[in-house]
Amino acid sequence: MKDSAVIIIPSHPRYLSVVRAVTVRMGELCGMADAELEDVKLAVDEACSNVIKYAYGGNTDKRIVVRFKITQKGFEVVIEDSGLKADIDSLKGRSLSDVRPGGLGIHLIRRAFDVVDFDDKKKRGNRLRLIRYMKEKNGD
């Protein structure tokens, strides 16, 4: 299991801090700068919050599995649940000029990750795949 790690948490908001901590450490291992770490941490948190809210309808004792993978191309995060299937069409945030609470999470996820994709092959629940391509570094 080279260059990957998995964290499994209950679907309770109090464990989101655990996921954030793992995300930051994995991002550091991937060589991310502070601003990138902040964006990626927020995005993974938002995706897990959405699992709690929508896939599990607020049920706090289900499981969320978050896999991290550091590859040549970048940083990959896969978030799995066994809750209600996401309706891909409803998966859009509000227009940012429409000021109201909510609808911001999806934008924050898309801002941090180049690929944001639900895996159709998963039978029960959802598997959301996030990939952030890493820019080549000077001198590397």
Next chain:
Amino acid sequence: MKDSAVIIIPSHPRYLSVVRAVTVRMGELCGMADAELEDVKLAVDEACSNVIKYAYGGNTDKRIVVRFKITQKGFEVVIEDSGLKADIDSLKGRSLSDVRPGGLGIHLIRRAFDVVDFDDKKKRGNRLRLIRYMKEKNGD
């Protein structure tokens, strides 16, 4: 899976920072104070370092599974590997008055946890069970 979390890492020292981060967050959820958090973080790190060194003989692409559980009684951490069985008799640190490199890890683990126990029932590899009993808090 109420009040528990699992982190799975490769047996490479660079992932120890991930385990430390999870340990601290879980300890916080358990209500630990800063000094306790430091002790527990160090102990879990030492136990995982020993898995890399002894159970896996320095092999860095095996798996380490660390389970955290917050119970009424306290904080439980279970560390599993699929490496060489630990020889329980060799599992003692040096005398602290014997100054030499090494032999400190076991002491640091025992300092933080009330129970430090290998599970005999595990067939392949090791399952180390660590429990720290939490003191009742005033007013709780």
Next chain:
Amino acid sequence: MEIEIVDYKGANVVVLSGDIDMYSSPILRKQLMLLIDKKVPLLLIDFKAVSYIDSSGIATFVEGLKGMMSYGGRLKLLGIPEGIMEIFNFSKLDRVFEIYGNIDDAFNN
């Protein structure tokens, strides 16, 4: 997240610290709504020690702002750290909130 409510020249200042996320924002929401239900004319939110905010935290302030605007109250945010300001900018909410550098600026403007 920790919440402390202090008085500054007669105004309520909500001093926040730590992470505002889906776990802590309902607690924050409750505190804000207690003040808003009392129709406080001015509410200052001190962000200096906030280390993190997610969309549920942002949503809580949008809700608070709408609540206060309904009776002509003013909600002012101050001391927002750079990383958090960046999220207000991104979500275009920097145009909607009154944002100040420090408590004096917030109080006097």
Next chain:
Amino acid sequence: MEIEIVDYKGANVVVLSGDIDMYSSPILRKQLMLLIDKKVPLLLIDFKAVSYIDSSGIATFVEGLKGMMSYGGRLKLLGIPEGIMEIFNFSKLDRVFEIYGNIDDAFNN
């Protein structure tokens, strides 16, 4: 962990920051051994910005100390944060190392 080697009145100061663990201590060990192989008479280790040390880090300094003692060199530790001092105390190594509050004390004693 970051390592910076600076000069202080002709002495080598190894300024460390971040976490010293099983991942970073081999890197630290290599740096110390380069200096010790040159038989530097005095080596100051600045711990002020060290956030964490595990037993592999401690072992690295024990090894460094033994290496320096073999030729009469002196290894001095300074600015050790409280939480880290606690581990030196627990392991009874506070009696073995020369430990100082700041760089002047370390240099002058």
